[in-house]
Amino acid sequence: MRINGVAQRPVPDGQANRLTPERLRTIVESAHLNFLIGAGTSSAYFAPLGNIEDALTELADATGSKAAKPLVRASIQGYFFEKVLAPNVRIIDRDPSAEPVLRSYATFVRTLNRILLRRHSTLLSKQANIFTTNVDMLFEVAMEELGIDFSDGFSGKIRPKFDLGDFNTLRFRMGSRYEHRFEVPVFNLVKIHGSASWRQQERDNRKTDIYFDHGLTLVGEVGRLLDKAKPHLLSVSVTQAEGEGPTMRPVSELISEAKGVTLTPEVEAFAKGYDSLGIVNPDKRKFATTVLNETYYELIRRFANELEKENSVLFVHGFSFRDEHLCDLVLRAARTNPTLQVIVFCYSRGGREGYRNLLPDTEIKNGNIEFVTPDEPGEGQNERRINLDVLESDYFAPIVRNKLPEPDQRIELEIRTPPVEPARD
Known part of the structure; x- marks a missing residue:
């Protein structure tokens, strides 16, 4: 396999975690850069999804009374809203609880920005695509804090409207004295499953x-509806070990518990409000259930088109590949585009086997999907997991030429904190 004229050797199985800075530098210098970010990347702040997707999918096929299934669905969606959507209000308000995760995202994006700024290729634009299935606001807030240019699909100032044409816009700046024009790095932030910040409005033509x-006024409105509906909802999750995602109670058990229960106006109001959110429902029937189906199709197609480009790379972090449609797209692109490289960063050494089951060798005829795992810990040491901080510090930061002095590495995020009262004698 060759990338921009440079021969790339397939990585043997036993060397799956040997992604050296030199090899990574060669890749980012000569390839179209794409990232696929999943729920595992933000799990330090948001609850993992666990088996919510499986539960909602099973519920769609289950049989139950007229009120039972809607009640179970609203109960699961209420849990999802409370754990995944509601915390975004704290993020945009710069709540101190969000500072650590925002700092991690900001450090990561700042390093990528420097990589784009300094790569020498004249054939490639200074752009990177960040595809994410997450609906949170972490990337937007981190990029805005840093003053980094990014396109999220919205254009306009007073009432920004989503327009796919906003992506892939090159941006240049001109010096004030010598009128020298130079391209600035731009990130295309493509939120495949929608966002907590998306508000829908239906037109006359449907x-x-x-x-x-x-x-996030809509999230606030739905949150108030959930508060009123909570006394009427079912308890849907069971206690899990620390760091693991929630496990939903069996759907059959929930439907049995809901048998004979009347669907209250509070639950109906919450369900209607939840359906107005600009997100793709977390179930396997995304194409059939989402009201964003047209936009979802377009964003998925954009993802597929980027992987079909010659000399492209897809870095994957925090994404489990349990989304069957996205998994199939990546496998198909790897089969049909031998110049594509897919590099999957495994959070732990044990997690590699799960990826291999979903992305088996038999499906990768070009040998262009590889898995990066943490180094084996020494005696008496704990395994160094590849979270976002490690991804930045151990893999991407070392490839930036002419590293800045240490003091300039700090990223200050403006956190709103209450004023401190002066001490009184």
Whole structure:
């Protein structure tokens, strides 16, 4: 396999974690850069999804009374809303609890920005695509804090409207004295499953426009509806070990518990409000259930098109590949585009086997999907997991030429904290 004229040797199985800075530098210098970010990347702040997707999918096929299934669905969605959507209000408010995860995201994006700024290729634009199935606001807030240019699909100032044409816009700046024009790095942030900040508005022709909801007012409205509905909802999750995702109670058990229960107006109001959110429901029937189906199709197609480009690389972090449609797209692109490289960063050494089951060798005829695992720990040491901080510090930061002095490596995020009262004698 060759990338931009440079021969790339397939990595033997026993060397799966030997992604050296030199090899990674060669890749980023000569390839179209794409990232696929999943729920595992933000799990330090948000609860893992666990088997919510399986539970909602099973519920769609289950039989139950007229009120039982809607009640079970609303109960699961209420759990998802509370754990995944509601915390975004704290993120955009710069709550101190969000500072550590925002700092991790900001450090990571800042390093990628420097890589784009300094790569020498004149054939490639200074752009990177960040595809994410997450609906949180971490990337947007981190990039805005750093003053980094990014396109999220919205154009306009007063009432930003979603427009796919906003992506892949090159941006240049001109010096004030000598009128020298230079390209600035731009990130295309493509949120495949929608976002907590998306608000939908249906037009007369039954088409839906998507607008950017600056203050997450819709999330706030739905949150208030959930507070009223909570006394009428079922308890859907069971206690899990620390670091693991929630396990939903068996759907048959939930439907049995809901038998004979009346669907209250509070639950109906929450269900209606939840359906108005600009997100793709976390179940395997995304194409059939989402009201964003047209936008979802377009974003998925964009993802597929980027993987079909010659000399492209897809870095994967925090994504489990249990989304069957995205998994199939990546496998198909790897089979049909031998110049594509897919590099999957495994959070732990034990997690590699799960990836190999979903991305088996028999499906990878070009040998262009590889798995990077943490180094084997020494005696008496704990395994160094590849979280976002390790991904930045151990893999991407070392490839940046002419590293800046240490003091300039700090990223200060403006955190709103209450003023401190002066001490009184």
